Amino acid sequence: MSVTIQAVQSFQCISDARHRTLITTLVQKLHDYVQEVQLTETEWLQAIQFLTQTGQLCHEQRQEYILLSDVLGISMLVDEINHQKNEIQTPSTVFGPFFVENMPVRQYADSIVMEDEELSIPLLIKGKISNLRGEAIANAYVDVWQTADNGMYSGQDPEQQIDNLRGVFVSQGNGAYAIKSILPVSYQIPSDGTVGKLLSYAKRTFWRPAHIHFKIVAEGYQSLVTHIFLENDKYLENDAVFGVKDRLIVRHQLKQPDDQSKTLYGLDRDYYLIEYDFVLSES
Ligand SMILES: [Fe+2]
Known part of the structure; x- marks a missing residue:
């Protein structure tokens, strides 16, 4: 045998x-x-060493195995098999390695900018969370995380406090959510580990187009893990982890403050606006 x-x-x-x-x-x-x-025996040993080093790089705030799964296209394949069974619900995409659990619950239209980003133009992201019939979903937990201006996430960057550019918002009775932030930037995935070595060896790009991560959890609905991507980013066609989907690409418009922006969102200077509605499927 x-x-x-x-x-x-x-x-x-x-x-x-x-x-x-x-x-x-x-x-x-x-x-x-x-x-x-x-x-060959040498190749087998190299494979063992590669996987060993990948594991050794993982800790509470770094997940090299998820990154490996992402650059191999496995994360998006699993996503494709398990999600988006219709054209109405918001498409999902990769979870990525930079999620941090138990971030602070914030109020409607709070800012997730915890560090001094005075030079950045504020960004308002707002919209509604609804089901496939267009009915509002109240009390959905909207976990959001994104890069700072330097292209790094808190947890990855020791200079940032851990809750910077992260937070959990709760949708209102009419399904509305609003988040104040800054524009994310395109960034390179970590190049100092085994995944970086692999990409360099294959002459592949390290870049990901600018995006904001969302994880939305609501009782009675399938949880949604997704991003919104900024349109016109030069890496949209060439994402290192294959995560871009057309329906997740959004426009950001520069707006001038008015009475409504001041009253509802505390915005009294020029700001960028992204409007995006999320649609969840029943579980
Ligand atoms: Fe990301």
């Missing part, structure tokens, strides 16, 4: 059928790969 058959059969006693399928199929496919490329 071949080692492949023995190895696959050795997992047949897993009682959970789905787990049994996942593990035995993985073992079979890995053996097929090793056979197909006729893997």
Whole structure:
């Protein structure tokens, strides 16, 4: 009996059928790969070292394995298989490695800018959260995170306090949400780890187009993990993690303050406006 058959059969006693399928199929496919490329011992050891180093780079605020999944296109493939079954709901995209849990809950139209960004033009992001029938979803938790002007996230950048450019908003009774921030910038994914080595070796780009991350959770609805991307970004066609979808590209317009912007959003100088409505599917 071949080692492949023995190895696959050795997992047949897993009682959970789905787990049994996942593990035995993985073992079979890995053996097929090793056979197909006729893997050498040196190559096998290099692969082990690469995966070991990838794991060693991971800690509470850095997730090199998610980044690896992203640049291999696996994250977007999993996303494609599991989401967007219709043309109305907001498309999902990669979660990415920079999410931080338990960020402060903020009030309607609060700013997520915790550091001194006085030189930046404020950004107002507002819209409505609704279901497929257009009905407002109240009390949805809207977790938002984005880069600072230097292209880095808090948690990644020791100079930023952890809650900078992050926060959780709760949609109002009419489904409305409003967030004050600054424009995100396009950025390079971390190049100092195993993923960076892989991309350099393959002469691939490190850049991601400017975007803001959202994770929206509402009772009775499928959670949505997505971004909105700024239109006209030069990296939209060439995202290092393949995450761009047309319906997630948004316009930002420069606006002058008026009575409404002052009263409702506390904006008394020129600001950028992004209007974007999110549509969730029932779970
Ligand atoms: Fe990002």
